[in-house]
Amino acid sequence: MIQTPRGLAMTPARLHAGAVVESERIGRKAALLACAGLMSMDAVAAGDAATARTFGILAMLIVLAKAASFVERFKQPAVLGEIAMGVIVGNLFLIGFDFFEPAKKDPILLFLAEFGVVVLLFQIGLESSVSTMVKVGMRALMVAVVGVAAPFVIGVWFVGPVLFPGGSFNTYLFFGATLTATSVGITARVFQDMGTLQSREAQIVLGAAVIDDVIGLIILAIVSAVVKSGTVSLVEVLVITGKAAGFLVGVLVAGRYLARFFTGIFIRINTGLGVKLALAMGTCLMFAYVSSLFGLAPIVGAFAAGLILDEVYFRGFADATIADDVRAAVKDSDASTAKRVGAVLERHARHHLETLMAPISFVLVPLFFIYTGMQVNLVVLNDAHLVLVALGVTFVAFAGKLVSGIVAGPVNKWIVGWGMAPRGEVGLIFAVVGKQLGVVDDEEYAAIIIMVMLTTLLTPLVLAWLIKRQR
């Protein structure tokens, strides 16, 4: 069996050389899996526990990721703990425990992690509807644009040159792009924890964050293409933007009619919960696939799918069985009780698709974050200079977003500004893509990770303090 070169810096060339070599190693396992798939009995008996071993590692990662949720005790978002746990698991090799090393390159686990982020963006799309975005309207758009433009400009023409002198323009481009990201997931979670999800500030931040995700993903597409083509071609930029915009507009216009059409057909077939979920997952994954045909990332399609999917399309489908039973139980009770219970069931029914998706995301989404954390090489952190750089990047990351609060209108501008600050998964995606493209080296990647972790860590603290102070 061919050996993969170990302990070498991953330059793009090396990465690909490594990939090809890797393919031989992974190839065997993949083939074994292909055989083992439905016959693990024989596979295991024959000493090939590839599938079973993957189950074992999967079990550990799922439980470890959830164990990390103890950070919620300290009012920190679980995602922070998941990433931190990933960093720990991914660096156990430093103390000679390399059980998890093969997992880092396991195609099955890599797919499940990718599946996880697709489900996450789908959920974010479900949480935010087109109508919500229209309601918060211009303010959200302005905050989003400023919240993207300011960090990008500061990142490309200030952070890059100053903190990473001698770097290529492409590197600076990616830095700017990384700073533009806003994690709607984390933002929403913070406002939710504070119980101010319905405040005007929250509405604006959520709307802006949603738009931010789309703009950020277009920027990622542009920057990636620019790095790949080596030049800033206006035509190319316009084509990519047109493609992305065209896809999204097409989805928003045609998508909802298609969704209505298909749900209409399936309601005639079967109105069970399983069908409802299968339609949702099917739409999510199919859009992820179609978006890739438009040169966009699967997560863009997944997000768009969540955006257009509306509970109203699923009215005809069965609700959680508990709802029907409760309705029957309060049938003969006094009017006010029946009314109150009815309201509860109605409220839950509106978010029933999210509830139905929850168990799937409970398992898959943390996988993406613990996996991302596993990619952090702590060796590069043993460097005072890096830490200083990371702090500088973090400072600019906050400054760039706080600026966007200024255009938020007659609201608490600080809450909006800080609400835009967390980078979370989107920032990490930028960092990973940049690293894979070879324009973001281990040190810069580590700095970005630190920045993402600090924005994720500090925002809840500050935001909570600001909201409490406002009351």
Next chain:
Amino acid sequence: MIQTPRGLAMTPARLHAGAVVESERIGRKAALLACAGLMSMDAVAAGDAATARTFGILAMLIVLAKAASFVERFKQPAVLGEIAMGVIVGNLFLIGFDFFEPAKKDPILLFLAEFGVVVLLFQIGLESSVSTMVKVGMRALMVAVVGVAAPFVIGVWFVGPVLFPGGSFNTYLFFGATLTATSVGITARVFQDMGTLQSREAQIVLGAAVIDDVIGLIILAIVSAVVKSGTVSLVEVLVITGKAAGFLVGVLVAGRYLARFFTGIFIRINTGLGVKLALAMGTCLMFAYVSSLFGLAPIVGAFAAGLILDEVYFRGFADATIADDVRAAVKDSDASTAKRVGAVLERHARHHLETLMAPISFVLVPLFFIYTGMQVNLVVLNDAHLVLVALGVTFVAFAGKLVSGIVAGPVNKWIVGWGMAPRGEVGLIFAVVGKQLGVVDDEEYAAIIIMVMLTTLLTPLVLAWLIKRQR
């Protein structure tokens, strides 16, 4: 790229040769996935849509499997439709549509299918508790033993030699083994649909079916080993039986204490739904892994995990959020209403883990069945002799199980006998393992599939008729 030999009968040798060749083809994809994993943007831009394409196929299979659930309209179990849909999808190449051909060997999809059957057996384990098995006691055990012994003896020394003359003893062994399987999933579903899940007949059949699954899985282990070693070694049989029994006893004794211990720890960390589910999935997958270390199939471990996991361990964890809200809503209502609602919530709380698992199984379990169906090659069905053989196998499959009704005691013996008849997923697992081991050829595999489909198809009809007649 090396081509896989096509259109060749899959002898074990060929299977392995194919596997090695396959590894080259899959190897590339696996490597691309390994790179593409978290950077589909670049991967897609570079024209490698491997991950996205898998999302697309996954979306289609999920939706197609659910579309097949229209068979429930005709009071047929959904599993039947899923397998049938798989047969259709898997044979589209006959009319020149080969979009799904690569999917048949996709290691990612194969893993997800295996994941699906693991989740299914875990659920079956959750549905049936140790206490239930003890309650139905001796009767269930007797029915289970006769329900396994009779078909096995008939299969090995009658069906095999008569219907497949000139076959090897190993082939006959697998035939007997295939006929022993009982699908507790289908059985339970039928009684549930008929609303007689609490009848003594149902209790006996469910208990017997649960024991049957364990015995059947031990038989599969034994038969597989016999086929592999080429001889019937009593010692080997005893070792395998001892291993299996030891593992299961160990799980039933130590497992529940471990489960209590870990849930106890995690309750202190976080009492969220996500943690509850992560613990359940973690236990399921870890046991699947550990069972493989005992030479057992992952599904055995998954089933054992479901058997020992008890809601009581999770009492400390959050219930479905809707429950708390409903409780609050009926707080001030009249006593009787509050009591009725409380009972509903309590009943649902007891099955909350199943409810929490449902969305995951909704997506993964049908994948296994549609995937299994995709392995049926309709070409071999174009054969009057095969159809006659299949009908013969089906007749014996029913006869063998109806015998078990005789020892069911003072109940409707026909209901018990027919309740034991459906083979479902377990029978299919035997067939697939036998095919992969090369002792079950395409024709015999097709005959088994037809038998499984017929037992799955006819049982609900007959059982419904018997139960209606009893009223």
